Amino acid sequence: MNLELRHLKVVCAIAETGSVTKAASALGLAQPALTAQLQRIERTLGGPLFERDRRGARPTALGELVLARARVLLPAMKGLQDEAARLAGAGTAMSQYRFGGVNSPILGRLVHRIAADQPHAQISTYASWSVDELSQMVISGRLDYVLSGVCGDATPSAEFGLTWRAVAVDAVFVMLPEGHPLAADDEVHLADLGTERWVAAPGDGCFGDCFAAACARAGFTPRKVYETDVRGCLDLVDAGEAVALCQATFRPVAGLVTRPLAGAPLRWRLLLGWHPDAPAARIAGRVVDHAVSAYNDSLARNPGYLAWLTRNPNFGAQQMMAA
Incomplete structure (x- = not known):
């Protein structure tokens, strides 16, 4: 599986909510589907991204590394999309x-x-x-x-x-x-x-x-x-x-x-x-x-x-x- 921006959004959502259950709700997904997606992400990256127990989900060292990169990449991509949308219409009449x-x-x-x-x-x-x-x-x-x-x-x-x-x-x-x-x-x-x-x-x-x-x-x-x-x-x-x-x-x-x-x-x-x-x-x-x-x-x-x-x-x- 190739890692995509949507996968980074999943990792960020789990870290921000502190729970796979809460992240699934925030993303509008069923918890089993989000859990399966997290497992695929972890296999792609070579290790667990979160320590999970009854108190919630906390990033591992690998998870912290992925989060650090995701928090740079996601806003940058959003900025690129916004600029592209404005530029696409810049040469056309209203x-x-x-x-x-x-x-x-x-x-x-x-x-x-x-x-x-x-x-x-x-x-x-x-x-x-x-x-x-x-x-x-x-x-x-x-x-x-x-x-x-x-x-x-x-x-x-x-x-x-x-x-x-x-x-x-x-x-x-x-x-x-x-x-x-x-x-x-x-x-x-x-x-x-x-x-x-x-x-x-x-x-x-x-x-x-x-x-x-x-x-x-x-x-x-x-x-x-x-x-x-x-x-x-x-x-x-x-x-x-x-x-x-x-x-x-x-x-x-x-x-x-x-x-x-x-x-x-x-x-x-x-x-x-x-x-x-x-x-x-x-x-x-x-x-x-x-x-x-x-x-x-x-x-x-x-x-x-x-x-x-x-x-x-x-x-x-x-x-x-x-x-």
């Missing part, structure tokens, strides 16, 4: 647009604008709650652009080396059922929501910490925070079980209202990201323009927020502002 989005309020309108501008372009979308996952997909050449949001002045992790541009800066509103005592107010003070239960959609980033800090400044700790998908958030608010923070551009369904928080204690920046060495970078300015136009399209259908923006000019579209 005939496809692959967008990843984290609960983005403008993705649909952005796709519509690009499709109208380039009717023959292939456009695809991918949704995730994790901006890190989407950034990794851009690095590996599986996505061209990421639409994401961050709170306040935060930026996504610099670990992935993406270029980010701000499309818009929005205030964060609160969503209430129509029958809520504060639903008739023009704006709501966060301190007046101190006894409420809350609901939020999942996601990475620091928004949860920013929300907790804003509540602390308002003099309370959130009583309860449910976590569910967007549909679940709407259901819990509609049932009167919770209130929710929401993007100001969100148009609520019947029975729900959105209201600005007094003083705008929370802000949300909508960002577009891409890899600076990928073909997508060459036309990123045009895509940012489309994204800003898509954002403004969303405002046209939200007269309440448009009126709020005229009184708060520091918010709204931020065309080509560096993130």
Whole structure:
């Protein structure tokens, strides 16, 4: 048997988890199949790679040698594959647009604008709650652009080396059922929501910490925070079980209202990201323009927020502002 990269991944998985059973689960394999594969690897290399007992699996001296080489080879091969994917498309015109989005309020309108501008372009979308996952997909050449949001002045992790541009800066509103005592107010003070239960959609980033800090400044700790998908958030608010923070551009369904928080204690920046060495970078300015136009399209259908923006000019579209 010739040793392959997939075999090195098996050895690394066993070492990282400390157990053949756990490694099999992590790799999506049955334990007997992984055990048989490890035995074939060990025969190829001429000796046992792990000492195995009831406490788990620990590398032998030979295993440590193989691991040392594998931890150099595997990242190097991954880097080669990522660079090759970007280079393969570097000489071709952008005939496809692959967008990843984290609960983005403008993705649909952005796709519509690009499709109208380039009717023959292939456009695809991918949704995730994790901006890190989407950034990794851009690095590996599986996505061209990421639409994401961050709170306040935060930026996504610099670990992935993406270029980010701000499309818009929005205030964060609160969503209430129509029958809520504060639903008739023009704006709501966060301190007046101190006894409420809350609901939020999942996601990475620091928004949860920013929300907790804003509540602390308002003099309370959130009583309860449910976590569910967007549909679940709407259901819990509609049932009167919770209130929710929401993007100001969100148009609520019947029975729900959105209201600005007094003083705008929370802000949300909508960002577009891409890899600076990928073909997508060459036309990123045009895509940012489309994204800003898509954002403004969303405002046209939200007269309440448009009126709020005229009184708060520091918010709204931020065309080509560096993130």
